[in-house]
Amino acid sequence: MRSFWRFMTTGDWLLVVALLAIAAAGLARLASAPGGGRVVVTDGERTVLTAPLDSHNSFELNGPLGLSRLEIDERGARITAAPCPRRVCLTMGPIRQSGELIACIPNRILVRVEATGIQEAAFDLISR
Amino acid sequence: MTSSAVDPQVLSRARRQVFLALFIAVAVVLHVFETLLPTPVPWLRLGLANVMTVLALYLYDGKAAWTVSLMRTGLGALLLGRLFGPGFWLALAGTLLATSAMIVLYRAAGRYLSPIGISAVGAAGHALGQVLAARLLIIQHDAIWQILPVFLLFSVVSGVLTGWLAAVLLARLATHPAFQRANVIAGEEREEERKL
Amino acid sequence: MNWNRPLIVGLLVLLAALAWWRLQPVGGELRQTRLLMGTTVEILVDGADTARLESAVAAAFAEMERLDRLLSRYRDDSDVARLSQSEGGATVAAETAEVIALGLDVARRSDGAFDLGLGQLNDLWGLDQESPSIPTASAIAAALTGTGPAALSLDGLQVSKHSPQLQIDLGGIAKGFVVDRAIAVLRKAGVTSGAVNAGGDMFLLGERPQRPWRIGIQHPRQQGDVLEAVQISDRAVVTSGDYERFFEQDGVRYHHLFDPQSGLPARSCQSVTIIADNVALADALATAVFVLGPQRGLALLADYPQAAGLIIAADGSRHVTPTWAAYRVAP
Numbered sequence: 001m002r003s004f005w006r007f008m009t010t011g012d013w014l015l016v017v018a019l020l021a022i023a024a025a026g027l028a029r030l031a032s033a034p035g036g037g038r039v040v041v042t043d044g045e046r047t048v049l050t051a052p053l054d055s056h057n058s059f060e061l062n063g064p065l066g067l068s069r070l071e072i073d074e075r076g077a078r079i080t081a082a083p084c085p086r087r088v089c090l091t092m093g094p095i096r097q098s099g100e101l102i103a104c105i106p107n108r109i110l111v112r113v114e115a116t117g118i119q120e121a122a123f124d125l126i127s128r
Numbered sequence: 129m130t131s132s133a134v135d136p137q138v139l140s141r142a143r144r145q146v147f148l149a150l151f152i153a154v155a156v157v158l159h160v161f162e163t164l165l166p167t168p169v170p171w172l173r174l175g176l177a178n179v180m181t182v183l184a185l186y187l188y189d190g191k192a193a194w195t196v197s198l199m200r201t202g203l204g205a206l207l208l209g210r211l212f213g214p215g216f217w218l219a220l221a222g223t224l225l226a227t228s229a230m231i232v233l234y235r236a237a238g239r240y241l242s243p244i245g246i247s248a249v250g251a252a253g254h255a256l257g258q259v260l261a262a263r264l265l266i267i268q269h270d271a272i273w274q275i276l277p278v279f280l281l282f283s284v285v286s287g288v289l290t291g292w293l294a295a296v297l298l299a300r301l302a303t304h305p306a307f308q309r310a311n312v313i314a315g316e317e318r319e320e321e322r323k324l
Numbered sequence: 325m326n327w328n329r330p331l332i333v334g335l336l337v338l339l340a341a342l343a344w345w346r347l348q349p350v351g352g353e354l355r356q357t358r359l360l361m362g363t364t365v366e367i368l369v370d371g372a373d374t375a376r377l378e379s380a381v382a383a384a385f386a387e388m389e390r391l392d393r394l395l396s397r398y399r400d401d402s403d404v405a406r407l408s409q410s411e412g413g414a415t416v417a418a419e420t421a422e423v424i425a426l427g428l429d430v431a432r433r434s435d436g437a438f439d440l441g442l443g444q445l446n447d448l449w450g451l452d453q454e455s456p457s458i459p460t461a462s463a464i465a466a467a468l469t470g471t472g473p474a475a476l477s478l479d480g481l482q483v484s485k486h487s488p489q490l491q492i493d494l495g496g497i498a499k500g501f502v503v504d505r506a507i508a509v510l511r512k513a514g515v516t517s518g519a520v521n522a523g524g525d526m527f528l529l530g531e532r533p534q535r536p537w538r539i540g541i542q543h544p545r546q547q548g549d550v551l552e553a554v555q556i557s558d559r560a561v562v563t564s565g566d567y568e569r570f571f572e573q574d575g576v577r578y579h580h581l582f583d584p585q586s587g588l589p590a591r592s593c594q595s596v597t598i599i600a601d602n603v604a605l606a607d608a609l610a611t612a613v614f615v616l617g618p619q620r621g622l623a624l625l626a627d628y629p630q631a632a633g634l635i636i637a638a639d640g641s642r643h644v645t646p647t648w649a650a651y652r653v654a655p
Contacts, residue, residue, distance in 0.1 A: 007242045007243070007244055007292060007295040007296075008242060008244050008245075009240060009241060009242050009245065010240070011237060011240030011241040011242075011245055012241055012242050012244045012245035012248070012291075015241065015245045015248060015249060016244075016245065016248050016284060016288060019248060019249070019252050019280065019284045020281065020284055022280065023277045023278075023280040023281040023284065024277070024281075025277075026276060026277030026280065027277040027278065027281075029277075030274055030277060042357065085453065085454040086452065086453070086454065088569065091567075091570075094547065097540065097550065101364055101366070103359070103363070103364040103523075105359050105362065105363070105364070108359060110357055110359075110364055112357075123538050123539060123540035123550065123553060124368075124519070124528075124532060124537050124538050124539060125519060125521050125526055125528075125537070125539050125540070126524070126539070126540045126541070126542055126550065127524050127526060127539050127540070127541050127542065127561045127562065127563040127597060128524040128541075128542035128563050128565060128567075128568065
């Protein structure tokens with residue numbers, strides 16, 4: 001490919017290397033950024049709260065029956081305290097996959113995981 | 129030229145129009161042909177048609193480059209049945225950004241660069257333009273920026289490749305008598321035209 | 325080149341006008357969730373006309389609420405409640421009759437593994453209540469009197485009960501039926517891509533914009549993990565598992581899927597997933613197969629060639645119908 005190198009000037013080299021460096025920097029930043037995934041809490045109609053999935057957080061959610069506690073950590077999002085009689089919601093977590101749901105029906109709290117990256121959610125819905 | 133009916137200026141303009149039409153035709157063929165090639169991601173292409181834009185830029189001027197690139201985008205989309213579809217707007221945005229970038233760079237630093245560098249910048253501009261359009265029109269979500277680094281990488285590589293092709297062609301064509309007068313005439317016109 | 329410029333400008337203006345026209349908002353995905361039928365019901369639709377999608381979803385929810393009023397055992401005025409309270413039977417709405425007919429068919433074919441009369445048993449175990457407990461053997465026996473595939477008979481819209489104290493519970497099939505009806509409403513409204521998911525019992529209408537629906541099946545023992553994935557288009561998917569509603573006592577798990585023969589939670593399976601072309605059937609089959617266990621469950625499913633099933637047995641072994649492979653995809 002001798003004819004190839006014949007054409008490239010120093011300016012070309014600088015330009016191409018600069019462009020490739022920008023691309024590489026972008027890739028590096030992507031690799032270190034949080035994977036994506038978002039926790040959305042609604043009361044059945046309105047969105048009450050959103051939070052990133054890759055984080056450590058604890059929230060107190062208000063419902064008709066009282067306070068439910070939502071915790072997000074590396075295992076996912078789950079409800080750790082609830083005022084409802086059956087406490088089913090406590091057994092439903094932690095959720096990590098986009099499309100997964102935890103619901104505390106008596107206290108009207110819905111916790112859902114949504115994908116944020118353009119890499120599509122692995123699954124549209126989970127059958128359980 | 130001995131005949132007074134054949135004004136050198138008119139002849140050169142005619143020659144320019146004919147060649148640009150030819151370039152456009154070749155560019156459209158390359159563009160359409162590319163879509164037959166298999167790619168990992170649907171809209172990731174080699175951008176061979178860009179060779180013709182670079183040729184037009186070097187052999188004539190920026191205006192010629194615009195003519196070739198815009199017509200290629202429109203006619204290519206028309207032939208492929210994608211005119212005014214979502215992919216068309218992405219391609220158009222890419223073309224607009226790419227051609228602008230190439231012309232600006234050519235005028236500013238054409239002395240230090242070869243068609244390879246110009247083409248690489250064009251390819252990068254094309255990628256950026258497409259992602260930008262996608263962000264504004266299709267996926268109103270900042271997550272779309274995530275594909276830019278990979279896209280950019282592929283674009284620069286393919287840009288270098290097509291740039292080399294353009295360089296090889298230019299080496300042959302630039303000395304050809306068919307294009308000599310055109311440069312002179314176009315140079316005069318370039319001073320008149322402000323249009324980017 | 326003088327006359328070219330106005331032409332070019334004119335063309336560009338035309339282009340801009342066309343662009344403006346084509347760039348009108350294109351709709352997209354609409355997702356709404358409501359608390360209904362004691363669970364979360366999520367409707368997801370995809371299409372171009374947002375206004376039309378919204379009205380379709382509203383209509384679908386309205387239909388679901390109407391049917392819940394008919395089929396729920398927790399409402400005093402529902403068909404189910406009236407039936408349970410009656411001595412010998414009652415006249416019911418056409419939809420109720422349809423559900424009962426399907427339920428009785430599955431009950432017969434599964435030799436009673438599926439049962440519509442477990443209302444008393446469910447109340448006894450109290451898994452819906454605050455403190456469920458293990459009932460005594462005699463209490464269980466009493467709750468099971470009158471149950472079985474022959475407990476009800478249907479003649480048109482007239483349901484006959486052969487045991488006065490029988491309490492009807494359509495829980496193992498009603499939710500599925502309601503989802504089917506919601507899908508019918510969406511279809512009628514012109515929706516071609518959507519999903520209705522009632523707490524994991526779902527129907528997938530059409531396909532996602534670029535590909536079929538990808539559904540993950542919950543791993544019965546590993547929370548948050550997916551067991552396997554299936555590719556679905558215009559089908560129902562229902563999973564019954566022992567991990568959904570349960571309480572534990574002395575290290576033993578007591579869950580909500582009872583064996584109508586023993587009155588105790590069925591022990592043969594960890595989870596069962598059924599794919600069928602309607603949710604009511606998938607719902608009933610999932611419950612029946614869960615009770616029957618892998619061998620007898622697969623035999624039952626052989627009677628339903630258009631259905632596919634995945635069974636995770638109690639020992640963790642995996643069993644599938646021959647029809648399952650067509651749906652499975654790499655997770």
